[in-house]
Amino acid sequence: MKVWSRGIARVTVLVAAAALLMLALAACGGGDDNGGNGGGDGAPAGAITVNMTEFKFEPATIEAQTGEITFNLVNDGTVDHDMHIEIPGNPQTSELVGPGESATFTVTINEPGEYEIWCTVAGHRESGMEGTLKVTG
The missing domain is CATH 1.20.5 (Single alpha-helices involved in coiled-coils or other helix-helix interfaces)
Structure with a gap:
């Protein structure tokens, strides 16, 4: 017993x-379960996560408020990618992000509107790697 x-x-x-x-x-x-708008995966709190692959941004349409906007760029692809935002008079481009890597990209936009985004790597925009940043006040 x-x-x-x-x-x-x-x-x-x-x-x-x-x-x-x-x-x-x-x-x-x-984990970050709020549509990619949190600080998961080492991203700063409040960062907007954007996944980059051949040849698209996910999401392709991003919504943000005026002021400082921080992106968590995650390269899920097999080649380098970046994000360019066409801000009139002050265009901004992130650093190149290697495959499997991520980077933080912060911009300040004080005017509401729609801003074009694209990857500046040769041929990527032409292959469809572009989108829209909708900024509201």
Whole structure:
């Protein structure tokens, strides 16, 4: 009978330890489940996540408020990509982001409107890697 009791005690301890480990892992997880507009994957809080592949931005239409806008650019493709925003009088282009990498890109836009975005890598815009940034006040 004592052997059986020790076996149950060991199983109970193992189950409790596994439950605590799962709870700890769940607490550390915390993905970004709000449409890519959060700070998941090391991006700053409030950053807009834009996935780049051959040859598109996802989402292709991005909405933001006037002021400082931060993007978390994630290259899910197999070649370098960037993001260019055609701001009249002050066009902005991010750094090149390598395959499997991500980068933060921050711009300031104080005028509501629609701004064209595209990838400046040769041939990418012509292949359809473009979109729209809709900025509202």
